[in-house]
Amino acid sequence: MASSIDIRSIAKHFGGVPALDDVSLSITPGEFLTLLGPSGSGKTTLLMCIAGFVQPDAGSILVDGNEILTLPAHRRNLGMVFQSYALFPHMTVGENVAYPLKLRGVSRAERERRAREALGVVQMDGLKDRRINQLSGGQRQRVAFARAVVFEPAIILMDEPLSALDKRLREDMQIELKHLHQRLGRTIVYVTHDQKEALTMSDHVAVMERGRIMQVASPRDIYERPTSEFVARFIGDAAVLPIAVDGRDGITVPPRLLDGPRALPCPALVVRPEKVEILDGEASHPDVIGFDGEVREVIYQGDTILVFVKLPDGQSLSLRRGTRHTVLKSLPARGEKLRVGLRMEDACVIGVAG
Amino acid sequence: MTALSISERATARPRREAFYRARTSAAAIPAIVLVIVMVGPFVWLACLSFVSEGHLSLANYQRMIDNPSYWKIIVATFQLSAIVSILTVILGYPTAYLIKLLPPRLATIALGCVLVPFWTSLLVRTYAWMVLLQRNGVINDALIALHIVDTPLRMANTMGAAVVGMVHIMLPFLILPLYASMKAIDPDLTRAAAGLGASPTRSFFQVFLPLSLPGVFAGMILVFVLCLGFYVTPQLLGGGNVVTISMKIQHNVAMYADWGAASALGVILLLAIALIPLVAKAMGAAYAWRMR
Amino acid sequence: MSNAAIHVPHSHRAWLYVLVSIVFVFLLVPIFIVIPMSFSDSKYLEFPPEALTLQWYRTFFGSNEWLAAARNSLSVAAVATLISVPVGVGAAYALNEARGRLFVLLRFFLLLPQLIPVVLAAIGVFFLYIRLNLVNTFAGIVVAHSALCIPFVVITVGAGLKTFDKAQENAARTLGASRLRAFWDVTVPQIRLSIIAAVIFSFITSFDEVVIGLFVAGGSNTLLTRLMFLSLRDQLDPVIAAISSILIVISVLAIAVFVALQRPGREAAR
Ligand SMILES: Nc1ncnc2c1ncn2[C@@H]1O[C@H](COP(=O)(O)OP(=O)(O)O)[C@@H](O)[C@H]1O
Ligand SMILES: [Mg+2]
Numbered sequence: 001m002a003s004s005i006d007i008r009s010i011a012k013h014f015g016g017v018p019a020l021d022d023v024s025l026s027i028t029p030g031e032f033l034t035l036l037g038p039s040g041s042g043k044t045t046l047l048m049c050i051a052g053f054v055q056p057d058a059g060s061i062l063v064d065g066n067e068i069l070t071l072p073a074h075r076r077n078l079g080m081v082f083q084s085y086a087l088f089p090h091m092t093v094g095e096n097v098a099y100p101l102k103l104r105g106v107s108r109a110e111r112e113r114r115a116r117e118a119l120g121v122v123q124m125d126g127l128k129d130r131r132i133n134q135l136s137g138g139q140r141q142r143v144a145f146a147r148a149v150v151f152e153p154a155i156i157l158m159d160e161p162l163s164a165l166d167k168r169l170r171e172d173m174q175i176e177l178k179h180l181h182q183r184l185g186r187t188i189v190y191v192t193h194d195q196k197e198a199l200t201m202s203d204h205v206a207v208m209e210r211g212r213i214m215q216v217a218s219p220r221d222i223y224e225r226p227t228s229e230f231v232a233r234f235i236g237d238a239a240v241l242p243i244a245v246d247g248r249d250g251i252t253v254p255p256r257l258l259d260g261p262r263a264l265p266c267p268a269l270v271v272r273p274e275k276v277e278i279l280d281g282e283a284s285h286p287d288v289i290g291f292d293g294e295v296r297e298v299i300y301q302g303d304t305i306l307v308f309v310k311l312p313d314g315q316s317l318s319l320r321r322g323t324r325h326t327v328l329k330s331l332p333a334r335g336e337k338l339r340v341g342l343r344m345e346d347a348c349v350i351g352v353a354g
Numbered sequence: 355m356t357a358l359s360i361s362e363r364a365t366a367r368p369r370r371e372a373f374y375r376a377r378t379s380a381a382a383i384p385a386i387v388l389v390i391v392m393v394g395p396f397v398w399l400a401c402l403s404f405v406s407e408g409h410l411s412l413a414n415y416q417r418m419i420d421n422p423s424y425w426k427i428i429v430a431t432f433q434l435s436a437i438v439s440i441l442t443v444i445l446g447y448p449t450a451y452l453i454k455l456l457p458p459r460l461a462t463i464a465l466g467c468v469l470v471p472f473w474t475s476l477l478v479r480t481y482a483w484m485v486l487l488q489r490n491g492v493i494n495d496a497l498i499a500l501h502i503v504d505t506p507l508r509m510a511n512t513m514g515a516a517v518v519g520m521v522h523i524m525l526p527f528l529i530l531p532l533y534a535s536m537k538a539i540d541p542d543l544t545r546a547a548a549g550l551g552a553s554p555t556r557s558f559f560q561v562f563l564p565l566s567l568p569g570v571f572a573g574m575i576l577v578f579v580l581c582l583g584f585y586v587t588p589q590l591l592g593g594g595n596v597v598t599i600s601m602k603i604q605h606n607v608a609m610y611a612d613w614g615a616a617s618a619l620g621v622i623l624l625l626a627i628a629l630i631p632l633v634a635k636a637m638g639a640a641y642a643w644r645m646r
Numbered sequence: 647m648s649n650a651a652i653h654v655p656h657s658h659r660a661w662l663y664v665l666v667s668i669v670f671v672f673l674l675v676p677i678f679i680v681i682p683m684s685f686s687d688s689k690y691l692e693f694p695p696e697a698l699t700l701q702w703y704r705t706f707f708g709s710n711e712w713l714a715a716a717r718n719s720l721s722v723a724a725v726a727t728l729i730s731v732p733v734g735v736g737a738a739y740a741l742n743e744a745r746g747r748l749f750v751l752l753r754f755f756l757l758l759p760q761l762i763p764v765v766l767a768a769i770g771v772f773f774l775y776i777r778l779n780l781v782n783t784f785a786g787i788v789v790a791h792s793a794l795c796i797p798f799v800v801i802t803v804g805a806g807l808k809t810f811d812k813a814q815e816n817a818a819r820t821l822g823a824s825r826l827r828a829f830w831d832v833t834v835p836q837i838r839l840s841i842i843a844a845v846i847f848s849f850i851t852s853f854d855e856v857v858i859g860l861f862v863a864g865g866s867n868t869l870l871t872r873l874m875f876l877s878l879r880d881q882l883d884p885v886i887a888a889i890s891s892i893l894i895v896i897s898v899l900a901i902a903v904f905v906a907l908q909r910p911g912r913e914a915a916r
Binding site: 448466467491586603 | 666674676680690691692730734740748752759762763764765773790860861882886887894897
């Protein structure tokens with residue numbers, strides 16, 4: 001039903017400018033993998049290589065162990081949902097969904113039955129005689145999905161499929177697509193530049209930057225255990241504080257935090273705002289890394305409140321809290337001195353450029 | 355996967371990419387073959403015009419310089435084209451401008467009126483003018499009935515007839531692109547001028563007219579270039595009293611089978627047609643520079 | 647609307663209205679006056695006609711020479727359209743995909759038949775056909791006319807392709823259609839108006855062509871325009887008024903058909 005994808009050392013240049021630079025990635029059957037990265041990082045190019053619209057300069061893409069780069073796009077049997085949906089305006093909803101079956105020589109009655117079934121999966125069975133231009137954005141999205149899965153491809157590719165929808169609908173569709181994935185069990189390669197979307201939907205997230213894959217991990221590890229400054233800063237808010245080692249300037253941390261399988265030459269501490277606690281006068285705890293600082297600014301954001309803290313060495317970090325009344329009352333004001341802390345379990349050390 | 359096989363791929367893939375791209379371009383090959391069959395032979399003739407008695411020579415061109423009648427024909431062709439393009443602009447500019455001012459529904463009808471002649475056979479339109487301008491044609495009848503003249507004017511078979519017919523043929527070629535370029539002028543600019551207190555006349559001459567000039571130039575060059583190579587209308591309406599380069603070329607081939615002279619003249623016509631837009635483009639660039 | 651912004655009383659624009667009315671009279675009257683004149687019983691085609699007659703139409707439909715020429719013109723235009731439209735659609739597709747220098751070069755090449763004066767192409771083709779024994783042959787005329795139509799097809803179909811979302815063709819390919827099938831199933835139905843326009847343009851271009859026909863379309867393959875031109879060079883044959891009227895009516899009908907086709911098509915696309 002679902003297939004594995006093995007991307008090996010793919011490279012692609014456009015007129016000398018690298019769009020993909022030695023990209024390797026393994027995707028297990030039934031996985032929901034998201035390619036996440038800023039605009040221009042090569043996500044679409046990688047997806048187009050899989051789909052067969054871009055021919056890589058080097059490398060290989062195996063589906064269930066078979067090379068697919070030698071196959072033309074129409075023989076790859078992939079379902080694809082395009083950013084613009086690419087529904088055919090000269091066909092009805094039903095005809096759009098039945099089109100891939102027609103290409104496969106499925107009989108008319110069987111075509112109609114399966115198209116109705118696929119539309120049922122996305123709750124669009126009542127609208128099969130509508131024209132595309134009579135549909136709303138969310139409905140188009142569903143039809144595009146139905147058309148991409150009706151011929152039961154083992155792999156589904158989606159390029160920023162929700163980016164044209166407004167925020168509310170987008171969030172609903174994220175959950176809906178996630179459920180559809182769980183129901184259908186297909187391998188999905190999903191492209192987005194929206195980190196929250198990636199974290200919400202995926203089994204694994206591959207973060208891309210300038211044509212390279214920076215890290216592949218589960219949403220939780222991507223957020224909690226970034227391995228590079230780029231990933232730490234791209235996903236969520238983070239302060240990256242250089243650690244003082246070998247006479248370098250920086251903050252001091254318990255030495256055992258730096259005991260890892262590999263010693264980093266220029267370690268830095270990643271501090272996420274919601275993991276920071278305020279320590280009021282408690283004795284220092286061996287499991288907590290403490291910092292003295294001064295409140296520089298307090299910003300109220302409705303659901304959360306953000307406090308910017310300046311450390312004595314000039315670096316700064318922030319902490320985030322919910323806006324329960326008791327929290328608001330206990331927060332320090334601007335200019336006040338305070339001591340904040342980060343638990344060892346919440347600390348993440350990365351290597352940064354010297 | 356070994357490093358060796360990756361680098362093998364690296365050399366194999368770009369070739370395939372080039373192949374894919376070439377395959378798309380291949381869709382143009384039949385058209386290119388047709389174009390070569392049609393245009394290629396003249397290129398061949400143009401090359402032959404530099405050959406005389408089996409070796410390279412400018413004899414065909416020397417003959418043209420020695421024979422003043424050729425010079426006269428070239429000058430006459432340029433004159434005729436210039437007169438026609440100027441008249442076309444004089445009549446076409448206000449027309450395009452008014453169509454731009456009309457409400458959409460009327461503008462569509464007006465554009466339709468410009469399109470009808472565009473879609474009507476060139477020969478039919480030329481014929482219509484031959485009938486109208488003949489000795490006992492409608493125009494002479496009207497002039498006599500109104501006592502403007504006593505005896506019918508000789509209008510057929512003159513340079514004037516050729517000019518009238520050519521302006522008629524060329525007007526749509528000017529009005530349609532000029533209208534499109536006027537449409538593209540930002541109406542806020544003229545509005546701003548009015549807001550600053552310019553009278554409509556001033557805002558037209560100081561804002562709209564300068565902005566529309568590039569479109570006028572482009573249209574005029576198009577008309578001029580089309581006129582240079584025009585054959586049917588000046589031949590029929592000029593009735594032998596107007597001789598243009600195209601006619602001379604036709605004559606040289608059909609009457610005397612003088613391929614050398616015909617192709618040398620053709621090369622000159624082609625050069626003029628290729629150079630004029632280039633010169634105009636340079637002038638346009640200079641003009642745009644001055645506008646900054 | 648710009649005319650709403652600066653309000654100029656109509657009286658101030660009177661001269662503009664008068665001048666433009668004259669231009670429209672100048673553009674349209676000579677064309678349409680031919681129709682009543684073609685019913686005039688005078689050899690000089692008086693207007694207004696003193697007595698009406700169908701004589702010139704009868705002469706046309708009774709003349710084997712004229713009818714044969716009309717038949718030739720129709721079949722040449724039909725075959726030239728059948729060749730130039732598919733060939734030109736392919737070229738427009740390639741041009742739409744081409745980028746950079748290739749695009750500039752390809753476009754220049756495809757527009758060449760309309761860029762160079764037709765007399766030059768005509769003597770060139772004549773020169774070639776003499777060597778290939780193709781002068782006055784059906785095939786020879788059709789090939790030259792097809793080439794002449796290519797630029798119109800490339801321009802109209804190219805404009806259609808520009809408004810077409812390329813992702814749709816890619817979508818069809820991921821769904822299992824080969825390139826050609828995707829083009830046929832998805833692209834062609836959506837650019838059909840441009841293709842119809844290209845068909846009409848091609849047909850008219852070939853049917854109205856004079857100069858090439860003058861050189862290479864003689865003998866039993868004489869074209870209508872060639873016969874008209876040769877006849878007009880000598881004298882004003884009133885039969886031509888009848889032929890012209892027929893051609894004018896056909897042109898106007900072609901525009902009407904095209905406009906009628908365009909209307910519902912546009913609405914469905916919305
Ligand atoms: N067809 C193309 N021709 C030239 N450059 C391209 C083409 N497609 C993509 N690129 C370039 O490759 C880089 C990656 O693009 P893309 O894969 O679209 O990024 P993303 O989808 O992550 O925003 C960009 O710098 C882009 O400009
Ligand atoms: Mg993209």
